[in-house]
Amino acid sequence: MTTRQPGTGEFEIIRRFFAPLAADAPGAFGLTDDAARLEVPPGHSLVVTSDALVAGIHFLATDTAADVAAKALRVNLSDLASMGARPMAYTLALALTRETGVEWLEAFAASLAADQRRFGITLIGGDTVATPGPLTLCICAFGCVASGTELRRSGARPGDAVFVTGTIGDAALGLIALQKGLAGVDAADHQALAQRYRRPTPRTACGPRLVGLAHAAIDVSDGLLADLGHICETSGTAAVIESARVPLSAAARAALAAGAGGWRDILGGGDDYELLFAAPLDAEPALAGIAQALDVPITRIGRVVERTSAADPDRLVGVIDAAGRPMVLESTGYRHF
Ligand code: ADP
Ligand code: MG
Numbered sequence: 001m002t003t004r005q006p007g008t009g010e011f012e013i014i015r016r017f018f019a020p021l022a023a024d025a026p027g028a029f030g031l032t033d034d035a036a037r038l039e040v041p042p043g044h045s046l047v048v049t050s051d052a053l054v055a056g057i058h059f060l061a062t063d064t065a066a067d068v069a070a071k072a073l074r075v076n077l078s079d080l081a082s083m084g085a086r087p088m089a090y091t092l093a094l095a096l097t098r099e100t101g102v103e104w105l106e107a108f109a110a111s112l113a114a115d116q117r118r119f120g121i122t123l124i125g126g127d128t129v130a131t132p133g134p135l136t137l138c139i140c141a142f143g144c145v146a147s148g149t150e151l152r153r154s155g156a157r158p159g160d161a162v163f164v165t166g167t168i169g170d171a172a173l174g175l176i177a178l179q180k181g182l183a184g185v186d187a188a189d190h191q192a193l194a195q196r197y198r199r200p201t202p203r204t205a206c207g208p209r210l211v212g213l214a215h216a217a218i219d220v221s222d223g224l225l226a227d228l229g230h231i232c233e234t235s236g237t238a239a240v241i242e243s244a245r246v247p248l249s250a251a252a253r254a255a256l257a258a259g260a261g262g263w264r265d266i267l268g269g270g271d272d273y274e275l276l277f278a279a280p281l282d283a284e285p286a287l288a289g290i291a292q293a294l295d296v297p298i299t300r301i302g303r304v305v306e307r308t309s310a311a312d313p314d315r316l317v318g319v320i321d322a323a324g325r326p327m328v329l330e331s332t333g334y335r336h337f
Helices: 010-022 026-031 065-082 102-119 170-179 187-198 224-235 250-257 263-268 281-294
Strands: 044-054 086-096 122-130 136-146 161-165 216-219 237-242 275-279 298-306 317-320
Touching: 010 026, 010 102, 010 122, 026 122, 044 065, 065 086, 065 102, 065 136, 065 187, 065 216, 102 122, 161 281, 170 187, 170 250, 170 263, 187 250, 216 224, 224 237, 224 263, 224 275, 224 298, 224 317, 250 263, 275 281, 281 298
Parallel strands: 086 122, 237 317
Antiparallel strands: 044 136, 086 136, 161 275, 161 298, 216 275, 237 298
């Protein structure tokens, strides 16, 4: 690759910034081999996911290296969690621009190191190339789950309840906060919402605990309605959400009260990286136990219902207000194409 500064060529970057992140994985061979080896515990299957992030699209050009690293890793961890898998290892493909200096790489690697400790995952390989831009990175994460028990999108049944972890809408409101501000919302709430956009909290501990309880699961990346729509599509069902039950943070409630954000942002916006799942109603006590043990709110927000006709795939999820009246919300999630 093109040398940006003396001592920062491809191999120097790998040795200096990334090999330390692979030190705890014997199968990574110190990033000095052509590929890594990964052991899966007996009776388990490997669960694999990959997410690419492009500067200007998935993160803002003004985001710090630490935020970019955390987001790139966490969105992958969220995918593993939604499958009920425990994180094991990840690879990192980086297309760096000439402007990406040593300081950026240092902060990027330090942030990955912190998240590796927090979420119990280790770097095992990757690729480092140069690009005229924009800065692009792709993480591939590997997790494991007892064979045949992974959570899928396809198992929801009419009569199931719909649950969600954490709070919904913060990331979408946080993006608005960062892009144009939320009029009438104070600085602390602005900050709290922006932080939820920049640093999602993947539910890595919760996901595996849902195995055997949830019939279907997904993580909220495109937006609550769109992602519940994905569950309904693959499960052959429809669903109804009660807006009054959707868990909102204090900051999101403030934005809603100020009229700076609406239900369309909260239910239609993406990037929350909470777990959304369908489970039978009688799983509720077990779920309450998990919520308490992990200190992660789990809230019942609606129900899975029979799909009546050859329903429009964009209209599989209905929303009703506190009085039971249907709410009309146009946006149903971010689409790349
Ligand atoms: P190859 O030429 O076979 O693609 P490389 O020379 O690109 O191999 O990589 C050498 C080693 O460094 C490999 O083990 C690879 O997985 C690792 N590596 C390269 N880039 C990264 C990166 N950004 N993060 C982690 N490991 C990396
Ligand atoms: Mg290579």
